[in-house]
Amino acid sequence: MNLNSALKKPVFKCVAESSSELGVDTYVIGGFVRDHLLNRGTPQDIDIVAVGSGIELAQTVASKLPGKPQVSIFKNFGTAMLKHEGIELEFVGARRESYDRNSRKPTVENGTLEDDQRRRDFTINALAISLNKDTYGELLDPFDGITDLEKKIIRTPLEPGVTYSDDPLRMMRAVRFATQLDFEIELKSLQAIAQHKERIKIISKERIVDELHKILASEKPSNGFALLHKTELLPFILPELIALQGIEEKEGQRHKDNFWHTLEVVDNIAETTDNLWLRWAALLHDIGKAPTKKWHKKIGWTFHAHEFMGSKMVYTLFKRLRMPLNDKMKYVQKMVLMSSRPQILSEEFVTDSAVRRLVHDAGEHVDDLMTLCEADITTKNSSKQKKYKNNFKLVRQKIEEVEQRDHIRNFQPPVSGEEIMETFGIKPSREIGIIKDAIKEAILEGEIPNEYTAAKRFMMKKGKEIGLKAK
Numbered sequence: 105m106n107l108n109s110a111l112k113k114p115v116f117k118c119v120a121e122s123s124s125e126l127g128v129d130t131y132v133i134g135g136f137v138r139d140h141l142l143n144r145g146t147p148q149d150i151d152i153v154a155v156g157s158g159i160e161l162a163q164t165v166a167s168k169l170p171g172k173p174q175v176s177i178f179k180n181f182g183t184a185m186l187k188h189e190g191i192e193l194e195f196v197g198a199r200r201e202s203y204d205r206n207s208r209k210p211t212v213e214n215g216t217l218e219d220d221q222r223r224r225d226f227t228i229n230a231l232a233i234s235l236n237k238d239t240y241g242e243l244l245d246p247f248d249g250i251t252d253l254e255k256k257i258i259r260t261p262l263e264p265g266v267t268y269s270d271d272p273l274r275m276m277r278a279v280r281f282a283t284q285l286d287f288e289i290e291l292k293s294l295q296a297i298a299q300h301k302e303r304i305k306i307i308s309k310e311r312i313v314d315e316l317h318k319i320l321a322s323e324k325p326s327n328g329f330a331l332l333h334k335t336e337l338l339p340f341i342l343p344e345l346i347a348l349q350g351i352e353e354k355e356g357q358r359h360k361d362n363f364w365h366t367l368e369v370v371d372n373i374a375e376t377t378d379n380l381w382l383r384w385a386a387l388l389h390d391i392g393k394a395p396t397k398k399w400h401k402k403i404g405w406t407f408h409a410h411e412f413m414g415s416k417m418v419y420t421l422f423k424r425l426r427m428p429l430n431d432k433m434k435y436v437q438k439m440v441l442m443s444s445r446p447q448i449l450s451e452e453f454v455t456d457s458a459v460r461r462l463v464h465d466a467g468e469h470v471d472d473l474m475t476l477c478e479a480d481i482t483t484k485n486s487s488k489q490k491k492y493k494n495n496f497k498l499v500r501q502k503i504e505e506v507e508q509r510d511h512i513r514n515f516q517p518p519v520s521g522e523e524i525m526e527t528f529g530i531k532p533s534r535e536i537g538i539i540k541d542a543i544k545e546a547i548l549e550g551e552i553p554n555e556y557t558a559a560k561r562f563m564m565k566k567g568k569e570i571g572l573k574a575k
């Protein structure tokens with residue numbers, strides 16, 4: 105098969121020239137070749153393998169490119185990288201690897217192209233295209249990756265047990281590629297992953313989370329989580345989700361399986377938003393249900409305050425996975441904590457003040473919260489489905505109306521602390537907080553509009569009540 109069509113970028117000519125000057129054989133390999141064959145749009149990075157020194161090749165290429173880009177050299181790995189026209193070109197010398205049981209760091213020796221292809225994770229990632237004069241554009245595919253691309257199969261070049269236990273990150277990558285590309289992992293691979301699942305423990309949390317992000321960012325994330333479940337990797341990564349699995353029945357009362365429900369919610373939300381952190385919130389919105397689940401003779405199953413418990417668990421989970429404990433985490437916590445609020449609203453007669461409180465508490469994230477709640481509708485009963493959706497539509501309308509009138513979303517107190525101090529001639533003190541809170545409450549309850557004059561009048565009244573005198 106000739107793939108000249110993949111090599112249209114002028115940079116390939118430059119690499120070819122440089123390698124023939126250096127007298128080394130060179131190939132494009134990995135993701136670039138795979139994605140070209142799958143028609144997956146423009147690449148972020150291009151991997152080049154040289155049967156010789158990748159670093160030397162990178163330096164020669166850089167010296168020929170316009171602007172002579174800088175080469176970053178990673179001596180320990182024998183790789184080099186340069187940026188050209190927004191694309192990262194990664195150079196590596198062909199190598200043979202042998203692994204030690206306790207780490208993902210192999211012992212490396214120089215090798216042939218085929219040695220290098222053998223150490224790759226999957227057959228579809230081991231495809232190479234020649235950049236050499238005599239064979240320019242020819243596909244080199246010793247493990248028949250091309251058939252796997254056609255059949256949409258994730259398969260390892262070596263015995264799967266070897267590939268996965270050598271570098272257990274590949275287990276996560278298998279699941280991630282299967283999800284991203286909508287491929288199947290071949291049975292032998294699935295079995296090998298399940299067999300070596302414990303080895304995932306040697307992989308850094310950061311690498312695992314990178315893969316989780318990619319799974320969550322894909323079109324149908326549930327496929328990935330179902331695979332993590334099937335291969336029994338999930339308990340090592342997100343035990344909180346596994347704890348949601350199962351249906352219990354007592355005296356004829358059953359609750360839903362919150363694990364599979366959660367996966368449906370994640371797929372639903374993936375259809376409406378690319379916001380990764382909102383997708384995380386969907387994934388974690390019910391995790392508080394496992395530890396709060398209780399059976400009551402009279403009322404059946406309850407998950408009292410599971411949202412509060414869930415938001416606490418978000419912190420522990422982020423910390424364990426070494427995810428950032430920053431505003432992203434706080435956002436996920438907030439979404440989980442508030443995840444039932446719109447629902448409660450939509451079930452009852454909706455008062456303006458309840459809507460104002462929701463908008464005040466959710467602030468700028470009120471739309472995201474509504475998106476989460478809409479995704480949370482997974483009932484298979486179509487009349488219920490319609491009813492719930494319509495209820496949320498009404499809540500959204502109400503939010504719009506109230507917002508246009510009262511501007512609660514990014515609530516700023518209409519009367520400042522300074523003005524309160526000034527008016528009553530007092531220093532910073534508890535009284536100021538009391539008055540400010542009272543004004544806010546009055547606005548949220550609809551006793552006064554969200555505006556200066558009314559708030560000032562209210563301030564005078566409240567001040568008097570607590571024994572202050574205007575100057």
Ligand code: ATP
Pocket residue numbers: 133134135136149151223224225226229230271273274
């Ligand atoms: P993408 O960039 O879309 O995630 P990719 O296939 O380019 O996909 P990279 O992580 O950029 O993935 O790696 C480039 C290539 O390096 C892969 O195609 C594969 O051949 C090889 N590779 C990467 N990680 C591993 C690994 N853990 N084990 C074996 N080979 C790997």
Ligand code: MG
Pocket residue numbers: 135136149
């Ligand atoms: Mg890549």
